[in-house]
Amino acid sequence: MKYFAKELEHLERWKGLRADLFRNEEPAIRLIGMTTPTPEIAELGVTTETLPAYTARQSHESEGTYEDDLKLNRKLISWEHLTCLEAAQFVYYVTGVSKSLAGQWTRHRIGIGWTFRSTRYVKASKNMFIYPALEYLDSEDAVLAALEVYQREHLHAMDVYEELKNMGVRNQELRRLMPVGWSTAAYVYVNARSLRHFFNLRLDKSAEWEIRRLAYLMFNDAMATAPTLFEDLLTEGA
Numbered sequence: 001m002k003y004f005a006k007e008l009e010h011l012e013r014w015k016g017l018r019a020d021l022f023r024n025e026e027p028a029i030r031l032i033g034m035t036t037p038t039p040e041i042a043e044l045g046v047t048t049e050t051l052p053a054y055t056a057r058q059s060h061e062s063e064g065t066y067e068d069d070l071k072l073n074r075k076l077i078s079w080e081h082l083t084c085l086e087a088a089q090f091v092y093y094v095t096g097v098s099k100s101l102a103g104q105w106t107r108h109r110i111g112i113g114w115t116f117r118s119t120r121y122v123k124a125s126k127n128m129f130i131y132p133a134l135e136y137l138d139s140e141d142a143v144l145a146a147l148e149v150y151q152r153e154h155l156h157a158m159d160v161y162e163e164l165k166n167m168g169v170r171n172q173e174l175r176r177l178m179p180v181g182w183s184t185a186a187y188v189y190v191n192a193r194s195l196r197h198f199f200n201l202r203l204d205k206s207a208e209w210e211i212r213r214l215a216y217l218m219f220n221d222a223m224a225t226a227p228t229l230f231e232d233l234l235t236e237g238a
């Protein structure tokens with residue numbers, strides 16, 4: 001983790017205490033696809049990262065090298081000429097996030113979409129849980145005590161699940177009794193402009209911890225893929 005490492009480390013300070021809890025799952029992201037120029041355009045040196053600048057050259061009918069396009073990306077962002085950033089689309093596979101996070105994430109409406117694991121068609125009997133970070137508590141004993149309460153409730157949720165299942169109740173009703181800390185997984189389809197908006201709102205300290213943790217992971221991946229499209233969002237010291 002290169003960026004926001006200190007922030008992430010702070011959020012992860014009690015990760016070791018969660019490791020052996022009942023069905024604990026930690027978040028993970030994997031970039032599985034992104035827009036790439038067609039062979040004819042790639043031959044000109046255009047990449048996923050420079051596709052926004054390359055298409056923006058339409059406005060002045062200008063030409064430029066790969067390096068020029070990296071510079072132009074930065075200018076476009078500073079001018080807020082952001083539509084061309086929609087040229088680059090990313091597909092991530094995200095696991096180990098809660099239903100609570102999904103509720104917040106799906107409030108983002110523009111340039112982003114998801115396919116979540118269905119709780120109607122996939123049985124919950126092996127479902128995992130996302131335990132809270134509790135990074136603001138300083139006593140290990142206090143954290144352990146709180147995590148045990150979460151564990152107890154997760155065990156209870158699964159007991160209730162089995163009890164109702166044995167009564168013939170179907171998945172779509174069984175899911176109603178699951179806590180919002182229940183884990184889910186999704187493919188997310190998002191363009192660079194929308195991803196920047198997500199980062200703007202969710203890398204901020206005021207964002208809720210779990211979605212902020214996801215934003216840190218995605219930001220690091222996005223910076224490895226197309227730095228000129230995201231680097232201005234780095235805050236001082238991050």
Ligand SMILES: Cc1cc2nc3c(=O)[nH]c(=O)nc-3n(C[C@H](O)[C@H](O)[C@H](O)COP(=O)(O)OP(=O)(O)OC[C@H]3O[C@@H](n4cnc5c(N)ncnc54)[C@H](O)[C@@H]3O)c2cc1C
Nearest residue numbers: 104106107108109110111112194197201202204206207208
């Ligand atoms: C720290 C934080 C706390 C929050 N707390 C709460 C809370 O307590 N309760 C709650 O309900 N939500 C809360 N939210 C969610 C927030 O209100 C937004 O719904 C969410 O962040 C998505 O942002 P967005 O609408 O800008 O994103 P998108 O839906 O992706 O929209 C992107 C942009 O497109 C434009 N846009 C989109 N739709 C329209 C439209 N219909 N009309 C005009 N312009 C549009 C806007 O410029 C918008 O910023 C919180 C968010 C944050 C970051």
